[in-house]
Amino acid sequence: MRPVYPEDLLYTREHEWLRVEDGRGRVGITHYAQEELGDVVYVELPPPGKRVTRGESLGVVESVKSVSDYYAPVTGTVREVNEEVKKHPELVNSDPYGKGWLLVLEIENEEELSSLLRAEDYRRLVE
Secondary structure (H helix, E strand, C coil): CCCCCCCCCEECCCCEEEEEECCEEEEEECHHHHHHHCCEEEECCCCCCCEECCCCEEEEEEECCCEEEEECCCCEEEEEECHHHHHCCCHHHHCCCCCCCCEEEEECCHHHHHHCECHHHHHHHHC
């Protein structure tokens, strides 16, 4: 079955997704990323209130196969982290675009959104 990349999300070349909602962006890793990692066993999340720059490491996702950084898709301030993912990191595998989200950023510069990929462009990148 061909993986689905939701049309309402924006994507990075490093395999993060961003769902923009009222000046904030919910961030997670893509289906492709979680599949490449394998079974996720730990997720490091940044502290709320931390300001991050686009491209900066936000933390790591650790799986049975490897440890990988994930990156800020845009510049902003961390407003919320997904406490459920800390307790149940397997949510990143089972529901990467739903319950497996990682954090919410308050977007500082909406112009940066134009550098992100649309679903069709991201699909071409990974296929």
